[in-house]
Amino acid sequence: MELTSPGAATLRRDPDQATGGGGTGDAETADVALAASGDGRAFERLYRSHVARVHSLARRMINPDVADDVTQDVFVRAWSKLGTFRGEAAFGTWLHRLAINVILARRTTLGTERGRYYDAENVLDAVPGRPVVHELSLDFQQAIGRLPDGAREVFVLHDVEGYKHEEIADMLGIVPGTSKSQLHHARMALRKYLE
Amino acid sequence: MNDTWTERLSEYIDGTLPDAERAALEAHLAGCTACRTTLDELRRVVARARALDDRPPAADLWPAIAEQIGVSSGAHHVVSLAERRTRRVTFTVLQLAAAAAVLLLLGSGGAYLALRRPPVEGGGAIAQRGPAADLTTSPVGWVQKTSSRYDAAVAELQSALEQGRASGRLDSATVRVLTQSLVTIDSAIVQARRALAADPGSAYLNQHLADTMRRKLELLRRASALAPART
Numbered sequence: 444m445e446l447t448s449p450g451a452a453t454l455r456r457d458p459d460q461a462t463g464g465g466g467t468g469d470a471e472t473a474d475v476a477l478a479a480s481g482d483g484r485a486f487e488r489l490y491r492s493h494v495a496r497v498h499s500l501a502r503r504m505i506n507p508d509v510a511d512d513v514t515q516d517v518f519v520r521a522w523s524k525l526g527t528f529r530g531e532a533a534f535g536t537w538l539h540r541l542a543i544n545v546i547l548a549r550r551t552t553l554g555t556e557r558g559r560y561y562d563a564e565n566v567l568d569a570v571p572g573r574p575v576v577h578e579l580s581l582d583f584q585q586a587i588g589r590l591p592d593g594a595r596e597v598f599v600l601h602d603v604e605g606y607k608h609e610e611i612a613d614m615l616g617i618v619p620g621t622s623k624s625q626l627h628h629a630r631m632a633l634r635k636y637l638e
Numbered sequence: 639m640n641d642t643w644t645e646r647l648s649e650y651i652d653g654t655l656p657d658a659e660r661a662a663l664e665a666h667l668a669g670c671t672a673c674r675t676t677l678d679e680l681r682r683v684v685a686r687a688r689a690l691d692d693r694p695p696a697a698d699l700w701p702a703i704a705e706q707i708g709v710s711s712g713a714h715h716v717v718s719l720a721e722r723r724t725r726r727v728t729f730t731v732l733q734l735a736a737a738a739a740v741l742l743l744l745g746s747g748g749a750y751l752a753l754r755r756p757p758v759e760g761g762g763a764i765a766q767r768g769p770a771a772d773l774t775t776s777p778v779g780w781v782q783k784t785s786s787r788y789d790a791a792v793a794e795l796q797s798a799l800e801q802g803r804a805s806g807r808l809d810s811a812t813v814r815v816l817t818q819s820l821v822t823i824d825s826a827i828v829q830a831r832r833a834l835a836a837d838p839g840s841a842y843l844n845q846h847l848a849d850t851m852r853r854k855l856e857l858l859r860r861a862s863a864l865a866p867a868r869t
C-alpha cells in the first residue's frame with residue numbers, strides 16, 4: 444500500500460498538538476533528522492513520544508490482542524521509511540498515516556474481517572463469533588471494539604481521529620455515502636454504552 | 639421516532655446536511671421529543687469519542703523494535719522531550735572544551751578521509767544502519783531531502799545559542815570554544831559537500847557528510863540546552 448501524505452486532513456487530535464503525545468517543533472525536527480541519519484537514540488525518543496497514540500489507534504482499529512505487534516510493525520516501517528519523509532506534514536501526522544496504512548494492511552492479512560457493513564441499528568448484536576458479554580458490563584472502548592470492522596474503522600477514523608468522510612472513503616476503498624451511513628450506525632449502537 | 643429524520647441526525651451533528659434539509663430537520667426536532675433525545679445521545683457519543691485518552695502499551699515495545707531495526711536498546715536513560723527542555727545541564731566549560739576537542743579531531747580527520755578516500759563500491763560496511771542504508775541506494779537523496787529541515791533546525795538552535803550569549807548566560811570562554819568547534823565542523827561540512835559534488839555516488843561521502851551534520855546538530859543542541867540552564 445502506498446504511503447501518502449494526509450492531504451488536507453485537519454485532525455482534531457493532531458498528534459503534534461495533543462497533550463502528552465507527539466513532540467514539538469525544533470526538538471522533534473532535530474530527532475527526525477538524526478534518526479534519518481541512523482541515530483537509534485533519536486528514533487527511540489520519537490518512539491516514546493508517539494507510541495501511546497499509535498498503540499491506541501491499533502487497539503481501537505484492529506484488535507487489542509495484536510496491538511503490540513502492529514505497533515512494533517509501525518515503528519519498524521517508520522524507521523525504514525524515514526528517508527522518504529519530506530517534512531511536508533508534521534512527523535506525527537506522517538507517522539499516524541503510516542500507522543493507518545499498516546493497520547489496514549494487517550487487517551487484510553489477518554483475514555479476520557467479520558461482517559463489514561451493517562444496516563441494522565443494533566450492529567453490536569450482529570457481530571458473529573464474539574464472546575457473549577452482558578451489554579451493561581461493556582465500557583465505551585470495549586463497545587467500539589465490538590462494532591463490525593467497517594463501522595468501527597469509520598467511527599475511529601472520523602470521531603476519534605478527525606478524518607473527513609472523503610479521506611476515510613479513500614483509505615477504505617468505499618464511497619463517502621457508505622462512510623456516513625456506517626458512522627451513523629456506529630454512533631447509534633454506541634449510545635447504549637455511554638457512561 | 640421518525641426514521642427518515644433519525645437517519646440524518648449524524649449529518650446534522652457534523653454540519654454536512656444541506657441547508658434545506660437542515661431547516662426541515664430543525665422544524666421536525668421542534669416537535670419530536672424522541673428525535674431530540676436521540677440527537678442528544680449522539681452528541682454525547684461524539685463528545686465521548688473525542689475525549690478518549692491515548693494509553694501506551696502495558697509493556698515497553700522498544701527493545702523488540704530496537705532489535706528488529708538493529709540499534710542498541712541498552713539500558714541508557716532515555717530523556718523525554720519535556721525532560722530535555724527543563725533539566726539542568728551540568729557541563730562545565732572544561733567538559734565542553736574536551737568535547738569540542740574531540741569534535742575538532744573527528745571533524746578534521748573525517749573531512750581529510752572524505753577527501754582522500756577513494757569511492758567505495760557498494761557502500762562498504764556503512765550500509766547497514768536503517769535509513770542510512772538509503773544512502774547506498776540513493777546516495778544523494780538523503781542530503782537533499784533533509785537539507786531544508788536540517789537547516790531550519792540548525793538556524794533555530796543557533797538562534798537559541800545567540801540569545802544565550804547575548805543575555806550573558808553563556809560565558810565568553812564557553813562561547814569561544816563553541817565558536818571554534820562550529821567553525822571547524824562547518825569547514826568539514828563544506829569539504830564533505832565539495833567532495834560529494836565530485837563524487838555524488840559515494841556512499842562513504844554521503845555517510846560522512848551526514849555524520850558531520852549530525853555532530854553539528856548535537857553540539858548545538860547541547861549548547862542551546864546549556865544556555866537556559868545557567869541562570
